[in-house]
Amino acid sequence: EVQLVESGGGLVKPGGSLRLSCAASGFTFSSYSMNWVRQAPGKGLEWVSSISSSSSYIYYADSVKGRFTISRDNAKNSLYLQMNSLRAEDTAVYYCASRTGGFDYWGQGTLVTVSS
């Protein structure tokens, strides 16, 4: 069974940092591109970042470029999102998702709250 489990969310002050993790199991993690998607409270989905299977290609939304860093460790079947210089508008549930045709498997999400 495919499982994606996010962790690392929490309450952080504006300007602070947080590192999210996504543990994958049940599929060949190293063969798939991976993604982060977020959803602010009561709002729609926003794509955040993508990383190719070998980490050769990395993309970010303009809203997080220069502040967030996506990475992966295929030996540990894990995806990461380092978030620096956090702002109130980064408050959201953050999901990791794998991609084949679409974003076919999603984790349950981890809540990040940026507030003083």
Added chain:
Amino acid sequence: IQLTQSPSFLSASVGDRVTITCRASQGISSYLAWYQQKPGKAPKLLIYAASTLQSGVPSRFSGSGSGTEFTLTISSLQPEDFATYYCQQLNSYPYSFGQGTKLEIK
């Protein structure tokens, strides 16, 4: 690439046939996916490549379109289909989602 869904809200009854439209600001070939999301849950992939049904998704869901205009059709609404639906383009980065269509029970 901006995606605009219509309508944003839709009220329908069990058994109804409903259609949601997604328009892209520029051509995206068939690189479009549809998702269903229920409150407090992660999105679920329904359709990818505009018209390919994801494994395990009921056949009452169908997708069509290419270029800039796409539709998601539910042929006969079931109680479990009341949710919010999103389209997403995967033609080019930055990937983008539509604003969502909330499907409510009439």
